[in-house]
Amino acid sequence: MGKNSLTNIQEFIASRFDAAVISGHSVAVRLRREVVGATPQQIRVAIEGLARLNPGNFAGNLNYTMIAGVKCGVVDYKGVKDKKKRVIWSHGGAFAFGSARVYKATATYLAKALKCEVIIPEYSLSPEHKFPDGVDDLFTVYSEIVQQPGKTFLIGDSAGGNLAACLVGRCIATKTKIPAKLALLSPWMDLSKTSDSNLLNSSEFSPFDKLDAVAFARDYIGGFSDKDPLISPLYGSFVGFPTCHVQASKVEFLYTDSVSTVNALKSAGVEVDTHWEPKSLHAWQLVPDLLPDAKRSMKAAADFFNA
Numbered sequence: 001m002g003k004n005s006l007t008n009i010q011e012f013i014a015s016r017f018d019a020a021v022i023s024g025h026s027v028a029v030r031l032r033r034e035v036v037g038a039t040p041q042q043i044r045v046a047i048e049g050l051a052r053l054n055p056g057n058f059a060g061n062l063n064y065t066m067i068a069g070v071k072c073g074v075v076d077y078k079g080v081k082d083k084k085k086r087v088i089w090s091h092g093g094a095f096a097f098g099s100a101r102v103y104k105a106t107a108t109y110l111a112k113a114l115k116c117e118v119i120i121p122e123y124s125l126s127p128e129h130k131f132p133d134g135v136d137d138l139f140t141v142y143s144e145i146v147q148q149p150g151k152t153f154l155i156g157d158s159a160g161g162n163l164a165a166c167l168v169g170r171c172i173a174t175k176t177k178i179p180a181k182l183a184l185l186s187p188w189m190d191l192s193k194t195s196d197s198n199l200l201n202s203s204e205f206s207p208f209d210k211l212d213a214v215a216f217a218r219d220y221i222g223g224f225s226d227k228d229p230l231i232s233p234l235y236g237s238f239v240g241f242p243t244c245h246v247q248a249s250k251v252e253f254l255y256t257d258s259v260s261t262v263n264a265l266k267s268a269g270v271e272v273d274t275h276w277e278p279k280s281l282h283a284w285q286l287v288p289d290l291l292p293d294a295k296r297s298m299k300a301a302a303d304f305f306n307a
Contacts, residue, residue, distance in 0.1 A: 048099065048101060059077055092188075093158070113299070114153075142176075152177075158186050158188050193226065234260055238265050238267075
């Protein structure tokens with residue numbers, strides 16, 4: 001297949017993707033909530049199945065290893081592994097879903113662009129595990145990896161962005177070496193019921209709505225306060241954070257969280273790089289081989305790390 005033909009196919013998919021997914025979101029939400037009553041465990045199985053339809057570049061490799069007792073997926077492109085740098089990806093999924101396989105396609109894109117490994121810890125998920133189990137797992141993995149020579153970059157999206165920010169905060173509190181750079185993609189930084197994202201934003205560009213946001217936050221938080229800075233980083237301090245890249249879609253549910261994060265970082269004296277998409281669906285970065293906006297956004301993240 002020629003390059004022009006492939007480009008035409010990608011443009012065709014992209015032109016119909018948003019409308020199809022928005023329609024599918026509304027149907028899926030009602031189906032799983034009102035008809036099926038799907039549990040988080042059942043949703044995980046469905047997401048894992050869909051992930052097999054998005055393998056990414058076939059030159060990408062996904063292998064598994066244990067790091068500090070935590071299962072981690074390790075992604076590389078054509079076996080290229082620059083030992084002087086690596087990326088840790090704190091995956092999203094409302095604290096309840098997500099895995100290395102789900103993130104293989106976008107991690108492969110990043111591995112190719114940076115010529116290094118992308119490590120995806122499969123941290124403890126809710127509702128089986130509550131705060132602070134997930135961030136404990138990430139910190140344990142990070143603490144071992146950051147001892148390696150060279151640069152350790154950290155990226156997190158959605159709930160994973162929350163965990164990534166919490167991890168950096170813990171590094172500062174414990175005097176652990178912080179990441180060389182931090183990227184937050186549509187980070188879920190305020191888990192409170194009264195967050196601006198919950199109060200202001202539409203959810204048609206997200207696979208979950210406001211009721212889901214409250215429910216998933218409750219499952220993760222357990223008996224803690226939803227405004228605890230260790231749970232909702234927007235209520236804490238960003239002083240001492242590394243140079244940060246933040247991106248979001250202007251129509252997605254967590255756009256307000258992202259803007260608030262940028263403002264808080266700047267107020268703390270942190271250098272911030274931003275990338276805003278005008279009309280992308282939440283988690284669009286997972287399919288850089290299919291959507292131009294996903295490819296564009298992941299290139300922005302890669303350029304940030306490479307600079």
